[in-house]
Amino acid sequence: MVLFSKLGTVLRTVQLKRLETLRNPFAPTIRYFHPESNLGFGSTVPSSSPEPRIHQKNVAIFWDLDNKPPNPFPPYQAALKLKKTASSFGFVRHMVAYANRHAFSYVPAAIREQRRERNKLTQVENEGLVKPPEPYLCRVCGRNFYYHEKLLNHFKQIHEREHTKRLNQIESARGSQRVKLVAKYSMKMEKYKNAAREILTPKAGYGLADELKRAGFLVRRVSDKPQAADIEMKNHIVEMMDRRRAECLVLVSDDSDFASVVQEAKMRCLKTVVVGNVNDGVLKRIADSGFSWKEIMMGKAQKEAVSVLGKWKDRDVLRRLEWTYKPEEEEKSEYGLGDESEDEDVESNFEGEDDGSMQKDKRRSWWEMESDADSMASRSCK
């Protein structure tokens, strides 16, 4: 019953709208133009209409570090490239990396080799057999040293101590006092961290977590139980989808255990991108798009993202046409008899200068609220 009465009201509104159209053809265009409802999926007229305003999708990156460490690329650079590529799909709102202890304590072969070389050089320097072409510079205070070992000692004895002192001070302060201290020390601490990265060797691993944090990632350490990272990351992705925090999921992994969550994301109308090296893997087959690490690092993925976006847009347009086909037919059969020719005249007057919003208006089903951009978005994917 409720449905029918609602239908009646809507039909009456539509009739009124049509009368208005005849009287003042510009009225509906003005009245029903909602810039927000152009969700960047393209208008309902694929070929002729100009591009609507782009709505930035929120993008979430989830990185399975256990499965896909950034090697052989340096973690900071890899993370930045990943973010840059993901930003082609929208606004990168979430960046999370998951791993267990092993991923953080692991040192890649290239880094191990570098460290070995450094130790050898330090030894020959100390024996007086070689001199560095240029003195070593302390990047905190600017002092020069002719022995790497002396620089290292100086750095540890002075700057590392200062840094620890500052951290302790901040740690023990509360409230506004703490905020003041953080502000006061932020420049110095930043300078120290940048210098320390080059000189000091991390106690474990090669600073993977710090480097990813520096690039803006939220780094989550999980227990060493098998599959712990997978399970926690899956839960995190589902939670994010439940809260509708993102419209595009970028998953960095080759682990087929994530197939179900990618499938789920697709069902919830999220766009899905997988970054992994396995080309014909399950994940890449399910996801809307897939890249390899190399493609990300070489910038190829970023270039390709443009055509991927275009493909998504076209597909959304097709889906919307399918979805709206039937109600349009019904609408016609309701009124079509008497005023059809007049109606067509009015419509044809607008071809060329129409911005697509009017056609969209007509294709909108009766239960779709005109201003309800969100519901349009979710429907367009079904």
Ligand SMILES: [Zn+2]
């Ligand atoms: Zn110094």
